[in-house]
Amino acid sequence: MTKNLFDRQANQLVNFSRLWGYQAWLVFLVIFSLCISLIIFTIQSPVQSHNQPPEIRGVWLTNVDSDVLFNKNTLSEAITTLNQFNFNTLYPTVWNWGHTLYPSEVVQTITGSNLDPTEGLQGRDILQEIVNKGHQENMAVIPWFEFGFMAPADSKLAKNYPQWLTQRQNGDRIWLEGKLHKRVWLNPLHPEVQTFITNLVTEIVSKYEVDGIQFDDHFGIPFDFGYDDVTVALYQQEHQGKLPPLPPKNLKMNNNCIINDQAWQEWTKWRAEKITDYMAKLSKAIKVINPDIVVSLSPNPQPFSANCYLLDWHQWERQGLIDELVLQVYRPNLRNFQRELRRPEVQQAKQHISFGVGVLSGLKNRPVPIEWIVKQVETIRQKQFSGVSFFFYESLWNIGAESSKERQFSYKRLFPTKVSRPEV
Secondary structure, eight states: OHHHHHHHHHHHHHHHHHHHOHHHHHHHHHHHHHHHHHHHHHHHSOOOOTTOOOOEEEEEEOSSSOOTTSOHHHHHHHHHHHHHTTOOEEEEBOEETTEESSOOHHHHHHHSOSSOOSTTTTTOOHHHHHHHHHHHTTOEEOOBOSSTTEEETTSHHHHHOGGGBOOOTTSOOOEEETTTEEEEEBOTTSHHHHHHHHHHHHHHHHHSOOSEEEEEGGGSOOTTOOOSHHHHHHHHHHTTTOOOOOOOTTOOBOTTOOBSOHHHHHHHHHHHHHHHHHHHHHHHHHHHHOTTOEEEEEOOOHHHHHHHSOOOHHHHHHTTOOSEEEEEOOOSSHHHHHHHHTOHHHHHHTTTSEEEEEEEOEETTEEOOHHHHHHHHHHHHHTTOSEEEEEOHHHHHSSSSSOHHHHHHHHHHHSOSOOOOOOO
């Protein structure tokens, strides 16, 4: 029966060819092939309706190992490209290396320079450029305080105000980032430091039509810092004159900086609570200026954030200090990735605020396969998070084993239509 059906169809095709001629037959084959290709592409493409719910589709823009900010035309073209690929949120750095990437009167009074002196950044207001172009492309602009309380050890900020710095119990102020770059940390408990940072943040909120402001783990301090005079005096004032505990000898801790010592854990909790107290003041100052500003946070998972950097974002969320959280989950495999998303404080927070997930799209010496990126985004959607943000722009399609076109094609499949951001 099957053979007879095949013979009948073959005869019909032969008759078609005789009736309409060889050229018409070729046209038919071309059209038929295009239809088959379109059907296959539709089947393989991710199911996504034009009525898809709002979703964060963000990208961090930085001047660390990235060239996107150093030329006005390059920056403008990058934002246009992101819009074409249906991204809707920009998280541009505005504070790192002890400088701002916009003309700042606040920093001018502290360091004598109102702008990052690096070639390509001078004579520009990069934040205003991004606000103008981003809003023209209907994208949200949420400036990112990349360095937070951290600064280069040789910066004018550190040299001009050594009394603002915190330190280890042995008096050491140097913290090696990546075991290479010498950094220092402003003391978040110092009243003058708090005034400086608050003025810096509110300067942006007051002068620019930004959609939000974002902080991360650098808005804490490393777990073994806090033995500066100001912090020690405050601790003594609240502990009947007792000094903070000494670091346990032969520190033994896991990857989340959890030390099995009761006195140390109390000291860690006390410092984290003081940082939370300051964040409460800062959040209020932001909202007084503009209640619609999104206060965003992009920390590491809670155990690492709270114990290694004393930033207890779970308490920040519980106290209503943030409107959006983009959790950095830079994991190499699906099991570890999903484990972080299942944590109870994550599940609790995503019920109350806009909760996205930060995905590593690659680093200079650490390319990430596009297949793994796609899998993470699919998982984030399956788990019903509010969206995703990629670190960082350059590695979206320029750092990886695949060609730029291959990677761009994958992002186009992930984001085939435009959607709005979730409301907070």
